[in-house]
Amino acid sequence: MSIEASLTYQKKFFNDFTDAWHKKSRYRLYQGLDATAENLRLDIEETPGYILAYDKTAQAELHDFLQIGLIDFLRQHIPFFEVNDQGTVYFGNWYHRREFGHINVILRAITQSADEQRRILPQLESFSDDPDHYLDRQLDAMRKEVYRDVDSLHTQIDNLEAENAPERGQATQGNSGFRGLLKNFIDPSDDDQASPSQPSGDASRLKAQFDKEKLTADDIFDKRKRELEVSAAITRYEFQAVMGTYSSVAEFENILANLKDDFMQSLKLEGGRTHA
């Protein structure tokens, strides 16, 4: 581009941008940002700075003006999102509602910076796969994890008993397994259950350890069970809100992915009405 052409382009651009600002046309302001990003291969978030000579006050003024529009749009577009005036997006209005993210005015998107926020959609997908068993599956997995050591001790005790079994001959069925072992060390003098002293000592040690770990595991299980229940209840509310508005979680995700396009389309229509 010649100098002349370049200056003409810049002059026209700034005239257009000024006019857009005077007419409070968010659509044309965003168009200006988009065109600048594309032509100068700038990151879109750097364009307000470039256009406004890196003046912080001017950038803040533009940001605040554009923010009002995006917040208004978002509140209508996704009705179950609660967006505060600072642009924080909350999922719903219920007890324990979660922060979904924060709007990025220039990108025209909701950004999720925290892990907790980024977990929301995967949880919704998982809930949507099987709403009736979502919590049960988590509880089962948690139970396995929490009781892993306890179960392993139980197995060790069973194995120890199995080793001793031949020496006891045909142990009665009622005394098989763990219960038989318990009886074994509680009452080692019992002739019928007589077994070498070494396994009996191992058994007491294992049993004591088992009891201790079981108590701890029970405590952890109860506490985490409540956490999972609350967490599942939150996801259930979110799921119900999504399904009350959209046909599926996938459709909701699609809406989120198209937020910028839908927003621009809405601004365009709004502009058309204003200038009609």
Added chain:
Amino acid sequence: MLNLNDAHLAALITKPLTVAQARQQIGTAYQQEADRLANSPLWESNDEALTALLASYTNLLGNKLYQALQNLTSIPTPFLQTLWLQDTTADAHHSEIAVIQTTQDDNNTLLTIVDPLSDDAKLKAVNLPTLLQITAADSNAMTYDAETVKALSALAKALNQGGYRFTTVDETVLQPVNGLSFKTRFDNLKPLVAKKAVIKAGDFSIGTSLDKDAKVLGYQVLDEDGHDWQDLGSEEVKNDRFEWASTTVPQELVNHRLKLIIRVSAGSNSPALDELFVIASNNAILMRQGAKAGVYELPLPNQKIFTVMINPANNMVYLKYPDPETQIIELNHQYPFIGEWLKAVLPQKRAFN
């Protein structure tokens, strides 16, 4: 010891009164007479006479309440025919009226009206349906048949209309949901946690939103090895959001996940509320935040809103329901999750209290 020559008192005796009228008018008449004696040097320290005076008026009130109840169409006549009232007076300031149901075998005290002539009179359940009975899996847990339960419910409502109320939530389910309150425990020190990976050295910030009524007691910024980097930056609380930011995050933390742990004192951290939240969610009932902090609303399918309010300052939970007369037993019949919740958090469950 009633002055039957007093035309006003004589009129009270013959005229049919409602429960509220009986309580108010006999209460006033008694108070006038008691004040007169209390201000008399001759009578003021005569406890026996003052006790007799209270006994007479309590007896009169008992008789008038009996009359009022017998005239009520809301209570089935066969049930009314089994009722009788017994008054007792302990001293110059304390009396009671017991409402008793007679059966073939014995007398079953249903409830007592404690200090019925005083402004702070209250009902005390003796043998009335309880939460444990109505929520029990065993259908024999309830000792009354359905008809009797209905009659008892109407009896309690009639007494409520006179301003007589039960004072503890767990004594009977025959009391209005609206206005119930009970103590609960708050997990005031529940930590809030946010995690975020450090992508580059230098600027870094991590934050999380706080409940409106939350107070930050302290926080840590831990790396994966548990080292606290709090001193590298500073915190800011703005618009219900806690944010820690640093401009000097070192290279060694790149690709580490920093964990922000905030200890807050927040009213909403209550096991009893969590319990309600889980139960409501299981029953597809929304538990939404009310306009004010600490107020939660549950819109019921009957278009009415069941409201739960908490006050962490005194560890209390307050319940509200738009129909002032609807009793726990009635709401539970319509929406069993209410009873399920109350049973879980009452009476005096350790996890909740």
